[in-house]
Amino acid sequence: MRVQRFTVGIFSVNTWLLTDEATGASAIVDTGEDSSLRERILAMDPVPDVQMILLTHSHIDHAGALTMLQERWSVPTILPRLDRPLFATLPMQGSMFGMPHLNRPIGRIDREIDDGETVQLGETTLRFISTPGHTPGQGCYYDDEHIFVGDTLFAGSIGRTDFPMSDPALMVDSLRRLTKLPGHLVVHSGHGPDTTLAEELGTNPFLGYIRRERGITGPGGMRWAPGT
Numbered sequence: 001m002r003v004q005r006f007t008v009g010i011f012s013v014n015t016w017l018l019t020d021e022a023t024g025a026s027a028i029v030d031t032g033e034d035s036s037l038r039e040r041i042l043a044m045d046p047v048p049d050v051q052m053i054l055l056t057h058s059h060i061d062h063a064g065a066l067t068m069l070q071e072r073w074s075v076p077t078i079l080p081r082l083d084r085p086l087f088a089t090l091p092m093q094g095s096m097f098g099m100p101h102l103n104r105p106i107g108r109i110d111r112e113i114d115d116g117e118t119v120q121l122g123e124t125t126l127r128f129i130s131t132p133g134h135t136p137g138q139g140c141y142y143d144d145e146h147i148f149v150g151d152t153l154f155a156g157s158i159g160r161t162d163f164p165m166s167d168p169a170l171m172v173d174s175l176r177r178l179t180k181l182p183g184h185l186v187v188h189s190g191h192g193p194d195t196t197l198a199e200e201l202g203t204n205p206f207l208g209y210i211r212r213e214r215g216i217t218g219p220g221g222m223r224w225a226p227g228t
């Protein structure tokens with residue numbers, strides 16, 4: 001699978017174009033909040049064969065431009081099922097973040113995905129793991145080499161858990177589950193640089209509790225929620 005990164009919008013969110021090399025079928029992961037992603041993909045030569053849109057979660061910087069993409073690519077769009085309640089707040093999230101000019105109509109969701117389900121992109125199978133905490137339904141899509149984690153995990157950090165509908169206790173558990181996936185997976189985060197699960201498990205200051213639980217040597221880390 002080919003992975004291309006597009007960092008877009010005022011939140012510098014990482015969005016992704018995945019292409020199954022056997023068939024040329026492409027998927028967009030997350031949207032940004034403005035028209036940049038659409039313009040940048042349309043400027044590619046040839047224009048990719050976009051067959052689906054995958055959302056990691058429903059914050060405005062990740063899902064706010066969904067209608068702009070769907071105007072051009074009316075393709076199946078997948079949202080984590082547990083993020084539906086947050087998705088419903090998208091039209092007013094701009095106001096919630098102090099930027100009412102970003103308030104937009106909501107896009108169309110064709111499939112709600114649950115933990116353990118898969119998505120077929122050409123000959124590539126993407127698995128979905130639900131990692132709630134940053135949002136009620138935040139989740140990650142992955143194959144044998146790459147994982148797209150949205151705002152669950154960053155290089156050296158984790159997603160915020162102080163937003164409305166965030167839940168630190170769920171995040172504590174989600175990070176345990178996420179770091180049981182193979183360490184070689186390249187982590188493509190919603191903001192900032194790529195990393196790997198092994199690198200974060202060994203060094204991320206927010207994962208000290210997991211290192212202690214598993215007897216992994218590394219920095220002690222910080223307490224950021226009960227149980228950590």
Ligand SMILES: [Zn+2]
Nearest residue numbers: 057059134151
């Ligand atoms: Zn977010």
